[in-house]
Amino acid sequence: MSRGTWTRVVALALLPPGLLCTAEAAQPERLPQPQRLPQPQPASRFTPKFEALAETRLLMEGLAQPNYRALEEHLQRKPADVDTWAFARGQALLVAETGNLLLLRPPRNQGRDTWMKQAMDMRQAAGALARQLGGRDYEGSKAAMASLTTACNRCHQTFRVPVKVAPQAAPGARDAE
Ligand code: HEC
Numbered sequence: 388m389s390r391g392t393w394t395r396v397v398a399l400a401l402l403p404p405g406l407l408c409t410a411e412a413a414q415p416e417r418l419p420q421p422q423r424l425p426q427p428q429p430a431s432r433f434t435p436k437f438e439a440l441a442e443t444r445l446l447m448e449g450l451a452q453p454n455y456r457a458l459e460e461h462l463q464r465k466p467a468d469v470d471t472w473a474f475a476r477g478q479a480l481l482v483a484e485t486g487n488l489l490l491l492r493p494p495r496n497q498g499r500d501t502w503m504k505q506a507m508d509m510r511q512a513a514g515a516l517a518r519q520l521g522g523r524d525y526e527g528s529k530a531a532m533a534s535l536t537t538a539c540n541r542c543h544q545t546f547r548v549p550v551k552v553a554p555q556a557a558p559g560a561r562d563a564e
Contacts, residue, residue, distance in 0.1 A: 437491050438491070439491040439492045441488075443489070443492050446488055446489065446492075447550075450481060450482070450484075450485040450488070451482060451485050452552070454478040454479070454481045454482045454485075455482060455535070455539065455552060457475075457478050458475055458479060458482070458516070458532060458535075459532065459554045461474070461475040461478075462475070462525075462528055462529055462532055462554075465525045466523070466525075469523075472520055472521075472523045475520045475528075476517050476520035476521045479513050479514075479516040479517035479535075480513070480514070480517045482509070482513035482516075483509075483510045483511075483513035483517060484510075485509075485510075485513075486506050486507060486509045486511075486513060487506075487510060489502070489506035490503060490506050490507070494546065498545070498546065501545055502542070502545075502546070505538070505541055505542040505545060506542070508538045508541070508542075509535070509538040509539060509542065511538075512531065512534045512535040512537070512538040513535055513538075515531045515534065516528060516531035516532055516534075516535055518531075519531045532554065533554075536552055536553060536554060540552060540553075
């Protein structure tokens with residue numbers, strides 16, 4: 388008997404009888420060669436693809452405009468309670484996210500970079516407004532709202548959209564151009 392086997396016999400003798408079988412079973416005479424497990428497939432690259440579905444006009448009518456209008460109403464006087472601040476903050480964030488959606492819809496012909504920049508400006512302005520609303524800063528929120536208004540109108544001017552949004556203006560007011 389080799390020395391290793393003796394050591395094991397001694398070790399087994401010290402084990403309580405109940406454990407003997409399991410211990411023996413767990414110690415095969417020869418350790419198996421390290422198995423060559425099949426290599427996992429390299430994770431296949433998945434590239435998500437964004438896809439614009441709604442017309443820009445729909446985003447304006449369904450997201451930008453209603454949230455802009457509601458913000459404007461909320462800021463006509465200092466919001467009275469925490470819920471109103473929180474609600475208004477959410478609306479500003481929805482306008483900001485609309486900026487992300489606009490990034491998927493640059494004009495096909497020209498002005499792509501300008502469009503992207505102006506959509507990002509709107510996102511930035513709406514994000515800043517959300518932060519002011521989150522901090523319940525009334526003056527800061529009004530100033531941020533003015534910047535957002537500028538960001539909306541700058542894009543409309545650039546792309547010759549005859550719409551001028553303005554606080555207190557009648558809903559859907561259009562510039563005669
Ligand atoms: C990146 C450019 C861009 C930004 C920023 C932008 N708009 Fe527009 N907006 C457009 C375009 C383009 C149209 C014209 C869509 C059409 O009629 O096909 C439009 C149209 C509109 C209309 C008219 C929709 C209708 O019924 O014809 C309103 C209202 C409007 N936008 C509100 C806003 C508000 C509010 C904001 C800011 C919170 C804003 N937009 C920011 C590009 C922009």
